[in-house]
Amino acid sequence: MRIPxxxxxxxxxxxTAAVPEVRLRAANxxxxxxxxxxxxxWAIAARRRRANFALQRAVELAHELGKPLVVVEALRCxxxxxxxRLHAFVLQxxxxxxxxxxxxxxxxxxxxxxxxxAGKGMLAALGxxxxxVVTDDxxxxxxxxxxxxxxAALPVRLEAVDGNGxxxxxxxxxVFGRAFDxxxxxxxxxxxxxxxxxxxxxxxxxxxxxxxxxxxxxxxWPKASDALLAASPEALAALPIDxxxxxxxxxxxxxxxxxxxxxxxxxxxxxxxxxxxxPDADCASGLSxxxxxxxxxxxxxFAGLAKREDWQPRKIRPTTSGQRGWLGMSETAEAFVDExxxxxxxxxxxxxxxxxxxxxxxLPEWAKATLAKHATDPREHVxxxxxxAASRTHDEVWNAAQRQLRETGVMQNYLRMLxxxxxxxxxxxxxxxxxxxxxxNNRYALDGRDPNSxxxxxxxxxxxxxxxxxxxxxxGVIRYMSSxxxxxxxxxxxxxxxxxx
Numbered sequence: 001m002r003i004p005x006x007x008x009x010x011x012x013x014x015x016t017a018a019v020p021e022v023r024l025r026a027a028n029x030x031x032x033x034x035x036x037x038x039x040x041x042w043a044i045a046a047r048r049r050r051a052n053f054a055l056q057r058a059v060e061l062a063h064e065l066g067k068p069l070v071v072v073e074a075l076r077c078x079x080x081x082x083x084x085r086l087h088a089f090v091l092q093x094x095x096x097x098x099x100x101x102x103x104x105x106x107x108x109x110x111x112x113x114x115x116x117x118a119g120k121g122m123l124a125a126l127g128x129x130x131x132x133v134v135t136d137d138x139x140x141x142x143x144x145x146x147x148x149x150x151x152a153a154l155p156v157r158l159e160a161v162d163g164n165g166x167x168x169x170x171x172x173x174x175v176f177g178r179a180f181d182x183x184x185x186x187x188x189x190x191x192x193x194x195x196x197x198x199x200x201x202x203x204x205x206x207x208x209x210x211x212x213x214x215x216x217x218x219x220x221w222p223k224a225s226d227a228l229l230a231a232s233p234e235a236l237a238a239l240p241i242d243x244x245x246x247x248x249x250x251x252x253x254x255x256x257x258x259x260x261x262x263x264x265x266x267x268x269x270x271x272x273x274x275x276x277x278x279p280d281a282d283c284a285s286g287l288s289x290x291x292x293x294x295x296x297x298x299x300x301x302f303a304g305l306a307k308r309e310d311w312q313p314r315k316i317r318p319t320t321s322g323q324r325g326w327l328g329m330s331e332t333a334e335a336f337v338d339e340x341x342x343x344x345x346x347x348x349x350x351x352x353x354x355x356x357x358x359x360x361x362x363l364p365e366w367a368k369a370t371l372a373k374h375a376t377d378p379r380e381h382v383x384x385x386x387x388x389a390a391s392r393t394h395d396e397v398w399n400a401a402q403r404q405l406r407e408t409g410v411m412q413n414y415l416r417m418l419x420x421x422x423x424x425x426x427x428x429x430x431x432x433x434x435x436x437x438x439x440x441n442n443r444y445a446l447d448g449r450d451p452n453s454x455x456x457x458x459x460x461x462x463x464x465x466x467x468x469x470x471x472x473x474x475x476g477v478i479r480y481m482s483s484x485x486x487x488x489x490x491x492x493x494x495x496x497x498x499x500x501x
Contacts, residue, residue, distance in 0.1 A: 027151035036131030068211035078116030089252035273332030279495035347451035367462025370476030420460035
């Protein structure tokens with residue numbers, strides 16, 4: 001029987017019987033307490049009900065112990081770059097979740113901090129009564145530190161579950177220096193995991209009673225109001241977050257994610273392979289913000305694509321060549337999967353393996369050497385982070401890309417590369433360029449603060465790339481890009497009319 005899902009998201013085929021062990025990680029050495037009152041799922045990265053390995057694991061434990069399930073989704077306000085934009089997107093997803101979990105008869109507790117630190121102690125309070133706590137294993141930003149701290153404080157077992165991509169992060173046994181090398185590894189390792197799917201709806205037929213929360217819990221950590229879940233301007237204005245970065249037209253949540261996915265498959269996928277680099281074609285998937293906040297899973301996207309392609313694992317072409325086009329899908333579908341799996345999960349691989357992903361010192365040795373050699377080269381233009389943020393450079397194309405990012409929370413994919421290269425050229429040093437790119441991207445981009453944010457920015461400075469001749473001022477042998485060549489190469493007249501000065 002098909003599992004009902006938000007429109008546009010294909011129901012997954014039959015899932016595996018249990019969450020694969022390779023996706024489970026004990027975040028402390030405590031035991032599961034069989035005499036507790038409930039199992040907690042603490043949603044921090046996979047903020048959805050459907051196709052969610054972590055939720056599925058919590059449901060497994062609840063059924064095994066015969067205990068109710070409590071789903072807690074909290075939104076902090078004290079993290080760096082917290083803004084109306086990011087809060088609104090997350091809150092819209094929380095509103096979807098409130099309705100979805102209510103329909104399943106499961107206790108769902110959306111909590112929004114009214115001030116920094118107000119949520120402290122909430123999870124520990126649940127832990128005093130819980131059998132176990134299950135959460136998401138996300139490899140970057142403040143989430144790994146938060147999970148580690150929670151594991152140390154909780155009196156019961158905390159399990160972190162990897163639902164980030166098609167390949168479990170722990171299968172990657174090393175950092176891969178190039179996408180080519182990672183693709184070779186995927187060709188060998190991924191087929192064994194393509195059949196390990198999360199349950200489309202782990203709560204289907206859930207028949208355990210509703211949970212009773214600890215006394216005083218609701219008073220100290222009240223549920224988010226309807227106005228907050230609606231991300232109303234008045235509710236956002238009352239929070240101690242950055243109000244200068246406002247909400248955007250793009251709506252968050254699983255419902256919106258389903259619509260965006262359906263639009264991509266119906267209207268854009270056929271043109272994706274040949275035209276995705278052209279700004280005027282506007283045929284990017286638009287899925288990155290939803291994947292980042294966990295409103296959509298990579299498994300859901302892949303399942304929908306597989307149905308469109310009438311694809312089965314038997315169509316895989318056995319190879320370890322590292323070349324694209326090995327899954328046995330159409331050329332345009334293969335191009336999309338290479339972005340969804342190879343490039344996206346390459347970022348997860350790096351951030352999982354190393355915790356210095358945002359440090360300039362983590363760049364490849366050849367890149368650091370050539371950048372150091374040219375660090376004192378004269379710069380024709382130098383801008384401050386505020387000038388960059390406000391699109392006040394001499395370059396019309398760069399200003400247009402930054403204006404799109406600032407006003408919509410997204411940037412056209414090809415221009416994102418050029419955008420980064422020019423910041424390298426127009427800052428006083430390569431290290432400053434990296435810091436400026438992280439600041440601009442994480443402040444304005446809905447899909448910032450993500451493994452792909454950090455690896456994409458570091459690609460600008462040489463990661464996953466090779467030396468390119470000729471050697472140039474400022475760049476050295478780092479790959480060079482220019483706005484003039486970009487305008488000649490791409491169809492972007494309409495784009496510049498929309499986002500230019």
